[in-house]
Amino acid sequence: MEVFGLLEIEDLHVSIGGRMVLKGINLKIDRGENHALFGPNGCGKTTLLNTIAGVPRYVVESGRILFKGKDITHLPMDERARMGIGIAFQSPPAIRGLKLKDLIKLCNPEAKPEKVLMEMNFLEFADREVNRGFSGGEIKRSEMAQLLAQRPELVMLDEPDSGVDLENIKLIGRAINKLTEKDTKPSKRTRSGIIITHFGHILDYISVDKAHVMMEGTIVCTGSPREILEQIKTRGYEGCVRCLCPT
Amino acid sequence: MSDIAERAKKALGKKATYGPDVDLEKYDVEAKPHEEIQRLEEVPEDVRKAALNVGVSLEKEVGGAYIQMDQTPVVARSSTEGIEVLDIATALKKYDGLKDYWWKLVPVDQDKYTADVALHPPAGYFLRAKSGAKTIFPLKSCLYLGQTNLNQRVHNIIIAEEGSELHVITGCTTPSHVQKGLHIGVSEFFIKKGAHVSFTMIHSWGREVDVRPRTGIYMEEGATLSNNYICLTPAKTLQTYPKAILDGPGAVASFNTVLYAKEGHLDTGSEIVLRAPRCSADSITRAVSVGGEIITRGKMVGEVPDVKAHLECVGLILSEKGRIDSIPELDGRCGGLDMSHEAAVGKISELELEYLMARGLTKDQATGVIVRGFLDVEIKGLPESLRDELRKITQLQELHGGS
Numbered sequence: 001m002e003v004f005g006l007l008e009i010e011d012l013h014v015s016i017g018g019r020m021v022l023k024g025i026n027l028k029i030d031r032g033e034n035h036a037l038f039g040p041n042g043c044g045k046t047t048l049l050n051t052i053a054g055v056p057r058y059v060v061e062s063g064r065i066l067f068k069g070k071d072i073t074h075l076p077m078d079e080r081a082r083m084g085i086g087i088a089f090q091s092p093p094a095i096r097g098l099k100l101k102d103l104i105k106l107c108n109p110e111a112k113p114e115k116v117l118m119e120m121n122f123l124e125f126a127d128r129e130v131n132r133g134f135s136g137g138e139i140k141r142s143e144m145a146q147l148l149a150q151r152p153e154l155v156m157l158d159e160p161d162s163g164v165d166l167e168n169i170k171l172i173g174r175a176i177n178k179l180t181e182k183d184t185k186p187s188k189r190t191r192s193g194i195i196i197t198h199f200g201h202i203l204d205y206i207s208v209d210k211a212h213v214m215m216e217g218t219i220v221c222t223g224s225p226r227e228i229l230e231q232i233k234t235r236g237y238e239g240c241v242r243c244l245c246p247t
Numbered sequence: 248m249s250d251i252a253e254r255a256k257k258a259l260g261k262k263a264t265y266g267p268d269v270d271l272e273k274y275d276v277e278a279k280p281h282e283e284i285q286r287l288e289e290v291p292e293d294v295r296k297a298a299l300n301v302g303v304s305l306e307k308e309v310g311g312a313y314i315q316m317d318q319t320p321v322v323a324r325s326s327t328e329g330i331e332v333l334d335i336a337t338a339l340k341k342y343d344g345l346k347d348y349w350w351k352l353v354p355v356d357q358d359k360y361t362a363d364v365a366l367h368p369p370a371g372y373f374l375r376a377k378s379g380a381k382t383i384f385p386l387k388s389c390l391y392l393g394q395t396n397l398n399q400r401v402h403n404i405i406i407a408e409e410g411s412e413l414h415v416i417t418g419c420t421t422p423s424h425v426q427k428g429l430h431i432g433v434s435e436f437f438i439k440k441g442a443h444v445s446f447t448m449i450h451s452w453g454r455e456v457d458v459r460p461r462t463g464i465y466m467e468e469g470a471t472l473s474n475n476y477i478c479l480t481p482a483k484t485l486q487t488y489p490k491a492i493l494d495g496p497g498a499v500a501s502f503n504t505v506l507y508a509k510e511g512h513l514d515t516g517s518e519i520v521l522r523a524p525r526c527s528a529d530s531i532t533r534a535v536s537v538g539g540e541i542i543t544r545g546k547m548v549g550e551v552p553d554v555k556a557h558l559e560c561v562g563l564i565l566s567e568k569g570r571i572d573s574i575p576e577l578d579g580r581c582g583g584l585d586m587s588h589e590a591a592v593g594k595i596s597e598l599e600l601e602y603l604m605a606r607g608l609t610k611d612q613a614t615g616v617i618v619r620g621f622l623d624v625e626i627k628g629l630p631e632s633l634r635d636e637l638r639k640i641t642q643l644q645e646l647h648g649g650s
Contacts, residue, residue, distance in 0.1 A: 055601055081607035089605070093598040097620025106616065107606045129620075150606060 004069035005030045006192045007052070007154055012063035014044075014051050020061065021047045023217035029154070032189030034180045034207060036225050037196045039214035040237050045196045046090065048214070049156045052194075053087045054080045067154065086152025088143035090159055094131040100142060101126040104149045111149035120145045121171055136163025144175045155179045155193045161202035173205025182207045200229045213240060251355050255365035258356035265544070266486025266514045269457045271363055274398035274429045278318035287312060287322065293422050298389040301418025301449040302477075310384035310414075313372040315401065317394045320370060329380025330413070331373070335402055338373030345373075348404050352435040352463025352490075360431045360459040364400045371401040371432075376411035376442070385414040385445075392421045392428050392456070401432040407442035407470075415444070419458075420451040427455040434462045438470040440495065445473040452482035454511065460487040468495025468523070475503045479622075481511040481539060488544065490518045493526040493554075502530040503624050508539025508569070516544025516574070521554040521584075528555075533622055534562040536569035545588070546576040552583030562592040563621060565614070 005028040014022035022044050029035055037045045051058040052065060054077030064073045072080055095103070101113035117123045120141040131139060140160055147155055160172050177183055180193040197203065203225060211225035215237065221228065231240035262268050284290055287305050290298075294316060295305060305312065311325035311332040320334035339345055355365045372388055392399045407413045421428060430452070438444050452458060466472060470493075478485065491500050502517050519528040534541045547556035562571035575588040595617050603613035 053605055055605075056597075076604070076610075077601060078604040078607055078609050078613075081605055087605050089602065092602050093596060095599055095602070095617060095620055097623035098616060103603075103606070106603070106608060106612075146606060 004066060006033075006068060008066040009052075010064050010066070012048075012051070012065065013061040014047055015059050015061050016047065016057055021217055022051065024063070025217075025219060027212070027219065029192050029194065031192055032181065032186060033209045034176075034182070034193040034195070036203065036208045036211040037194060037214060038198075038211060038228060038232060038237075043214040044217045045214055046158055049087060049158055049194065049196065052154075052156060053077055053085060081150075081152070084153035085156070086147050086150045086154070087156040088140070088147055088158060088160060090162075092131055092139065092143065094129065094133075096129060096132070098130050099127050100130050100145070103130050104146055107146050107150040113149070116145045116148040119148060119171075119175060121168070137165060137168055140164050140172060141168060144172055147179060148175060151179070153191050155191065157193065157195045159196050159198065161197055161199065169201055170205055173202055176202070176206045180206075203229065213237065251350055251365055254356040255362040258362040259359055259366075261356065261358050261362065263358040263360065263459070263486065265488060265542075266459070267484050267512065269360075269429060269459065269484070271359065271398065271429070275394075275396050276367070276398055278397055278399075279394055281316045281319040281321050284314070284321045290314060290322065294389065294391050294393070297391060297420045297422050297451075298418055301389070301420045301451045302416060302447070303387045303389045303418040303449075305387065309387050310382040311374075311386040313374075313386070313388035314391065315370060315372070315389070316391045317397055317399060318368075318370045320372070323372065325386070327380070327382055327384070329377040329411070330382055330386065331375040331377070332386060333373040335369050335371040335373050335404065338404065339369065345404060348406065348435060348437060350435075352437075352465055353433050353461050357461060361433060361461050363398070364402055364431050364433050364461075367400055369400075369402045371403040373404050374413065374415060375406040376408060376413040378408040379410045380408075381412040382414045385416050388415065388417045390417065390419045390430070390432065392419075392430055393425060394428075395425050396427045398429045398431070401430070403432065403434040405434065405436045405444070405446070407438045407444045409440045410442060411439075412443045413445075416447045416449070418449045418451070421453045421456055423453075425456075426453040428453065429457045430459070432460045434460065436462070436464040436472075438464070438466045438472055440467045441469040442467075443471045445475070447475040448477070450476075450478040450482070450485070451480045452485070454481055455483050458482050458485040458487070460489070462487065462489035464489060464491035464500075466491065466493045466495065466498040466500065469497045470495060471499045473501045473503070475505075476515065477505045478513060478515075479505070479507040481509050482513070484512045484514075486514040488516050488518065490520070491528070492520045492522060493528065494522050496523045497525040498523065499526070500528040502528070504530075504532040504534075504543070505622050505624055506532070506534040506541055506543070507622065508534075508536045508541050510539045512540045514542040514544075516542075516546070518546040518548065519556065520548045520550065521556060522550050524551055524553040526554045529557040530559065531624060532560040532573075533624055534560065534571050534573075535565060535618055535622065536562070536571050537565045538569045540570045540572075542572045542574065544574045544576070546578065547586055547588075548578045548580065549584040549586055550580050552581055554584045556584075556586040558588035558590075560590045561621075563595060563618065564592065565595065565618070
């Protein structure tokens with residue numbers, strides 16, 4: 001047994017452009033677990049994911065991030081990626097002259113671009129320039145295909161279901177389950193995930209173990225994904241927090 | 248003395264409009280002669296290698312070839328019916344001095360460089376596609392400057408007769424041991440009614456080589472041209488400013504320029520004159536400086552209504568030093584025309600870098616990928632085989648970021 005979770009976050013404070021956005025996050029994700037993050041716009045969900053990924057604009061003021069037991073708080077983002085952290089961005093930039101299939105090769109030289117693109121029903125985009133003229137839903141499929149090639153141990157998904165039609169939500173759900181090894185025996189699972197979602201559509205297709213509600217830069221509630229989503233739907237974020245979380 | 252020689256003599260001291268002045272006296276005029284080569288397989292290894300570096304692979308199918316070592320044409324032959332490849336001295340003899348073409352587009356007294364070429368025995372190629380003829384495989388030519396400190400002078404004539412199609416790739420290069428030299432290349436293009444020409448020029452020079460191409464292009468009704476210029480290795484100074492005249496209705500010219508400057512001074516550009524209705528032209532330049540100085544000029548002149556022209560120059564400066572000076576000019580001389588330009592000079596986007604780093608690429612690798620993509624201009628009008636070779640060139644070069 002490992003002493004550490006795959007990811008451990010201790011009292012994390014993060015600022016962007018001098019403004020404090022995360023104010024003391026504590027979070028532990030064990031291997032094989034899939035976590036959902038809920039919360040109103042601007043509560044810090046995306047900031048948390050980008051900070052874990054190591055995007056330089058997000059400045060860690062205090063606290064630390066441990067990945068596989070190693071302190072990665074100040075590690076450059078490419079080293080974190082090579083350690084096994086992967087992220088699907090919400091609005092990634094277009095890259096001129098770089099074909100999607102070539103980017104997939106860069107994610108993992110051993111990956112077969114056609115295979116992962118086929119899984120995402122996205123093969124016809126293989127020769128397209130990355131993200132250039134992609135619709136919202138197409139960006140999601142492109143991001144998922146890249147992650148399928150990269151095979152990170154911790155996969156972080158920022159609203160993988162926004163802008164995606166019903167048919168493709170199923171595909172994305174299947175890919176997430178694959179990335180978090182929900183298609184294998186629980187005892188064999190070593191990979192984990194964090195997923196930001198607003199509407200929870202994606203939860204109909206994926207298996208999530210825990211959910212967290214974030215408000216104003218902290219995690220205010222943790223519990224069963226279904227229960228929390230139900231409360232948010234009926235009573236809003238404020239009501240949900242008051243009802244479920246005496247802490 | 249001929250009229251050409253007389254005008255040239257008067258221009259011997261005439262400095263060029265653009266680019267640092269080169270002292271012609273500093274260079275040797277006597278070139279060691281080379282022997283003619285009977286078969287492509289016999290081209291010396293170092294020439295073959297240098298040619299490959301500028302995209303001129305002599306192994307694959309070639310529609311015709313011209314190879315010049317220093318001042319000597321060593322190979323000039325065509326393997327395509329209807330396509331003529333001669334060395335220029337032979338062509339002058341065969342076609343009675345090429346009276347309708349010789350110095351008709353580039354003024355012999357334009358500057359001291361054109362004058363210098365005119366006053367010495369000519370070397371260079373004569374390419375002609377007869378009416379209706381088409382190259383299946385591109386013609387390949389290599390101008391090889393192998394003798395240190397030589398003044399290499401070249402005069403080329405390219406003629407695409409009515410309805411013909413001509414694809415040419417020319418690599419101009421020095422082997423790695425030649426650092427110093429001068430290359431002056433005069434090229435005159437005649438693209439007749441309905442003909443299509445793609446002309447791709449790749450330069451790879453030594454650090455101490457001065458380069459002064461002088462190009463004139465004339466296009467008739469319905470003619471199309473895809474003119475591509477690629478220079479990814481440093482030269483001491485390089486200045487070129489081809490001028491194209493679209494003289495027949497519906498002529499279309501497309502200029503693509505890809506520049507990468509580690510050091511040295513590149514002053515490139517073009518002037519395109521749209522002289523007949525329904526003509527259109529676009530000129531796209533991608534420039535990257537990692538310490539070198541790049542000036543890109545682009546001028547479009549619209550003389551009649553119902554013409555279209557677009558200029559685009561995008562530059563990246565990847566180091567602290569380095570300069571990209573983009574000078575677009577649009578000269579509309581009547582109503583009813585449509586001309587535009589777009590220019591941007593800046594750095595690599597942090598967002599793009601981070602995106603690739605999130606996939607595990609180091610900053611240097613990510614920079615390389617972004618720069619290569621940036622330089623990979625989608626060039627229209629090229630046959631697929633040439634496109635592949637071109638892509639290989641931009642992938643081959645070691646392109647580094649500033650850090």
